[in-house]
Amino acid sequence: MSRFFSDKYAELKAYVPGEQPKKQQYIKLNTNENPFPPHPAVVKAAREAAGKLELYPEPECTELRETLAGRLGVSPDELIMTNGSDEILNFAFMAFCDRHIPAVFADITYGFYPVYGQINLVPYREIPLQEDLTIRIKDYFQSAGTIFIANPNAPTGIALRRDEIAEILQQNPYNVVVVDEAYVDFGAESCVPLIREYDNLLVTQTFSKSRSMAGARLGFGVANPEIIRDLKTIQYSTNPYNIDRMTMATGIACLQNDEYNMENCRTIMTTRERTRDALEKLGFEVTPSKTNFLFARHPDISGEELYLKLKERGILIRHFSVERIKDYNRITIGSQEDMETVVRVIGELVASDK
Numbered sequence: 029m030s031r032f033f034s035d036k037y038a039e040l041k042a043y044v045p046g047e048q049p050k051k052q053q054y055i056k057l058n059t060n061e062n063p064f065p066p067h068p069a070v071v072k073a074a075r076e077a078a079g080k081l082e083l084y085p086e087p088e089c090t091e092l093r094e095t096l097a098g099r100l101g102v103s104p105d106e107l108i109m110t111n112g113s114d115e116i117l118n119f120a121f122m123a124f125c126d127r128h129i130p131a132v133f134a135d136i137t138y139g140f141y142p143v144y145g146q147i148n149l150v151p152y153r154e155i156p157l158q159e160d161l162t163i164r165i166k167d168y169f170q171s172a173g174t175i176f177i178a179n180p181n182a183p184t185g186i187a188l189r190r191d192e193i194a195e196i197l198q199q200n201p202y203n204v205v206v207v208d209e210a211y212v213d214f215g216a217e218s219c220v221p222l223i224r225e226y227d228n229l230l231v232t233q234t235f236s237k238s239r240s241m242a243g244a245r246l247g248f249g250v251a252n253p254e255i256i257r258d259l260k261t262i263q264y265s266t267n268p269y270n271i272d273r274m275t276m277a278t279g280i281a282c283l284q285n286d287e288y289n290m291e292n293c294r295t296i297m298t299t300r301e302r303t304r305d306a307l308e309k310l311g312f313e314v315t316p317s318k319t320n321f322l323f324a325r326h327p328d329i330s331g332e333e334l335y336l337k338l339k340e341r342g343i344l345i346r347h348f349s350v351e352r353i354k355d356y357n358r359i360t361i362g363s364q365e366d367m368e369t370v371v372r373v374i375g376e377l378v379a380s381d382k
């Protein structure tokens with residue numbers, strides 16, 4: 029830290045993203061990326077947009093919002109586009125939390141939430157998940173703060189049903205409830221159909237996982253037009269040109285070929301269930317995931333040891349050194365072939381550890 033760094037950030041602990049190794053070739057299952065490349069039309073759109081990089085992009089993302097609105101069955105003024113969904117989550121902390129309105133989220137959830145709390149100088153309350161790592165919805169009733177729920181949750185992969193989230197919304201008429209649906213396309217129920225019923229709901233989603241565009245940084249929020257206007261005030265007060273030309277063009281092309289993405293999601297879900305069966309046969313306890321990853325622990329091998337031994341063997345998964353979940357690892361679902369390799373190597377490690 030330099031002697032110039034503001035005191036207000038003395039305690040700030042930055043988010044630590046999963047490794048993105050450059051030198052060694054790994055089977056990379058640590059950051060929940062999609063194993064399939066984007067649709068060829070997406071690559072073509074990026075190339076074409078690159079020819080106009082001397083011009084600023086259009087801050088309203090009109091065509092992209094119209095295309096997405098058609099896909100989701102909402103109106104374009106119920107949408108805001110952001111630089112990954114990380115940006116909209118930060119916008120939500122800026123817009124709907126302050127000294128008097130704390131953020132409220134689970135103790136085990138997306139690790140960026142506490143960081144957003146800290147950087148925005150917003151107090152936050154962490155609500156413990158139950159023993160089985162599920163959310164008890166009653167813990168979120170009358171919460172006196174802005175609620176952030178990753179649904180499905182990360183890194184557990186466990187989802188609440190839409191009617192359960194609706195109950196939380198009903199029980200918090202004076203607070204915004206942000207439902208972070210980064211992984212929703214892998215088998216969970218989206219809350220987008222609830223936005224007209226609940227004016228306190230903000231749903232966030234991303235193109236990073238189900239749409240194979242993590243490298244483009246495209247996310248969005250869906251809510252009633254007033255909430256969207258608040259978020260746009262934050263956008264225009266921080267970075268009006270938050271979506272670059274290439275990302276905007278690729279987003280449109282991606283949505284025009286969304287059946288390709290949804291088919292890939294179905295393949296990933298099939299691979300996920302096969303991998304789960306195989307891991308359970310090896311003695312793992314695996315949470316019921318509705319995402320593109322599995323969260324698993326084994327009685328005989330510690331989470332950290334498994335992570336390190338797999339890394340030595342060229343397989344990268346994610347281990348969190350957090351007390352409550354230190355026995356677990358989060359394993360992204362890659363191609364069927366990669367997952368067969370991973371299961372074989374894990375099987376060897378488990379056998380040699382006995």
Ligand code: PMP
Nearest residue numbers: 112113114138178182210234236
């Ligand atoms: N929410 C959750 C639960 C996530 O795991 C992630 C990915 N790290 C994000 C949001 C943000 O993803 P992105 O910024 O790529 O949209």
